[in-house]
Amino acid sequence: MATTKATEQLDFDRYNQEWYIDKLVQGVVFLAGISAIVFVLGIFIFVTMEGIGFLFKDFSLSQFLLSPWWEPTDDDKPTYGILALIAGTASVTGLAMVVAIPFSLGAAIYIGEFATGKTRETLKVLVELLAAIPSVVWGFIGLSIMNPLIIDLFDVPVGLTVLNAGIILGLMAAPIMTSIAEDALKAVPDRYREAAEALGATRWQVIFKTILPAAKNGLLGAVLLGVGRGFGETMAVLMATGHAINIPDSIFDSVRALTTTIAAELGETAVGSPHYEALFTIGIFLFLITFIINLSADLIVRGIRNQ
Amino acid sequence: MKHSTQMFAESDLNNRNRRYEQLFKTLFLLMTLLLIIPVLVILGTLIVKGSGSLSIEFLFTEPTNGMTEGGIFPALLGTVWLVSVALLISVPLGVAAAIYLSEYAPDNWYTRIINLAIINLAGVPSIVHALFGVGAFVIFFGFGTSILAASLTLAIMTLPVVIVSTRESLQAVPHAFREACWNMGATRWQTIRKVVLPNAVSGILTGVILEVSRTTGETAPIMFTGAAFFLPYLPQGIFDQTMALSLHLFVVATQVPNVPESLPYGVALVLIGIVLLMNTLSIAFRMHLRSKKKW
Numbered sequence: 001m002a003t004t005k006a007t008e009q010l011d012f013d014r015y016n017q018e019w020y021i022d023k024l025v026q027g028v029v030f031l032a033g034i035s036a037i038v039f040v041l042g043i044f045i046f047v048t049m050e051g052i053g054f055l056f057k058d059f060s061l062s063q064f065l066l067s068p069w070w071e072p073t074d075d076d077k078p079t080y081g082i083l084a085l086i087a088g089t090a091s092v093t094g095l096a097m098v099v100a101i102p103f104s105l106g107a108a109i110y111i112g113e114f115a116t117g118k119t120r121e122t123l124k125v126l127v128e129l130l131a132a133i134p135s136v137v138w139g140f141i142g143l144s145i146m147n148p149l150i151i152d153l154f155d156v157p158v159g160l161t162v163l164n165a166g167i168i169l170g171l172m173a174a175p176i177m178t179s180i181a182e183d184a185l186k187a188v189p190d191r192y193r194e195a196a197e198a199l200g201a202t203r204w205q206v207i208f209k210t211i212l213p214a215a216k217n218g219l220l221g222a223v224l225l226g227v228g229r230g231f232g233e234t235m236a237v238l239m240a241t242g243h244a245i246n247i248p249d250s251i252f253d254s255v256r257a258l259t260t261t262i263a264a265e266l267g268e269t270a271v272g273s274p275h276y277e278a279l280f281t282i283g284i285f286l287f288l289i290t291f292i293i294n295l296s297a298d299l300i301v302r303g304i305r306n307q
Numbered sequence: 308m309k310h311s312t313q314m315f316a317e318s319d320l321n322n323r324n325r326r327y328e329q330l331f332k333t334l335f336l337l338m339t340l341l342l343i344i345p346v347l348v349i350l351g352t353l354i355v356k357g358s359g360s361l362s363i364e365f366l367f368t369e370p371t372n373g374m375t376e377g378g379i380f381p382a383l384l385g386t387v388w389l390v391s392v393a394l395l396i397s398v399p400l401g402v403a404a405a406i407y408l409s410e411y412a413p414d415n416w417y418t419r420i421i422n423l424a425i426i427n428l429a430g431v432p433s434i435v436h437a438l439f440g441v442g443a444f445v446i447f448f449g450f451g452t453s454i455l456a457a458s459l460t461l462a463i464m465t466l467p468v469v470i471v472s473t474r475e476s477l478q479a480v481p482h483a484f485r486e487a488c489w490n491m492g493a494t495r496w497q498t499i500r501k502v503v504l505p506n507a508v509s510g511i512l513t514g515v516i517l518e519v520s521r522t523t524g525e526t527a528p529i530m531f532t533g534a535a536f537f538l539p540y541l542p543q544g545i546f547d548q549t550m551a552l553s554l555h556l557f558v559v560a561t562q563v564p565n566v567p568e569s570l571p572y573g574v575a576l577v578l579i580g581i582v583l584l585m586n587t588l589s590i591a592f593r594m595h596l597r598s599k600k601k602w
Contacts, residue, residue: 134524
């Protein structure tokens, strides 16, 4: 009958239409998926594009990397050496890791292996909330709470130092490192624990002889991500280091980091000037360093999953 | 040692081991607390010093007298602008990307590259994102320093947050649900729209709240792309510059002379209040979902 035929026709069309919609959606979400790649490439291309003029003028890689003089505003002979800035970033990140590594690994072991039930949930929530504090608030804490505290405690004239920024950055990085390290501990199969316990190992023997060796890649990944975070942190370091170009002798020296130089100077430079391009060149350098750090962290962590 | 003659009694070795275990447990607990307590003390200090300047008036008036007096209304409103526009961009894009990765992506090399790109997008320093924003949106696309340029920068920077949390909630939907739907003759998209998304939507929302919190706190990416130190007027559209709460904290803490001590504490308290409120909401929501879950 005519009506049945019409219905069949309709169903067939409907099927076709849904099929096309499905293909269309697949295309759209695929584009969204590869947008992440496009953005990472875009970041590299646009930052390089703005900085490339500097690389082709009278750029010398050895001077850029090895000269401690960052004097872009010198009228006679501006010099663009980032050694002191690298030293600033490295000293602050290094101290931050000295603070963050033992505490975050200790906390991860306690949360993952000792704590149970409500305690565990509460600690995990607290760690997650600590990780959420914005970096500009951390910078403000360094400036207005840590600064007078360091001056009082150590009897030094300035409290905006490697020590200040290192502690702040350590407290900032530790919660994230704790979460990742705890995930790494959780990824160790329970049968490892059971086997060790069956052999008569005590709890701490199980942890030190079995779990930590089995989770070492994941833990290393956590540390690397912490280092990457320290390298890239801007606002907190800007506000807590004192922002003085200096290769530090002690933790009571003020320094200046790579990221903070860009943040402090970009607003004052003319678009396209050598100074402006030099700041973008620092940006390329930062991009490449963090790219390598993140890539190796990912490869190391993936290594354990594939085992 | 009166038990040492009994069978199965605690030997010296057992006792020593137990003491060690107790010692280590206490040590690790101490480390955990040393990580958490200083931050709680600091937050307490912020609350004590900042609560004095907090009032409804503080939230809803403009800064006056060279930013040394008055409230934070333009900065608060600016942050709402920046976060809203950033979310309008990053949520659809991030959810679509997560749908691709969770529902369509084959397990091959280019999916691995996408995942690697997401990890790197999250790991690129915020100041490099700022440089990208300047090079791409402010200069190349000609948006100038505007809410649009700043929000685009923020959206790209926080995209991994949306992608990762959405992907997790999509993958938490059991595979059997999808198979049941496919067996009824539904296409992949019909399955996603009618079965997967409705079951994952609350999880996605948790991620979006987290994204609001992240975007609110970011400072470096907006410094040169659209946020201004001070503006005498409120933004009228996405091509205007704006003040922002996070940058306002930096400005009153470091750039403005003769600011009364309580003012930056007040700004910091509002900022951290918003961020922690959002995160607590997201955590509470997540726990509620977990307790309600039937599979």
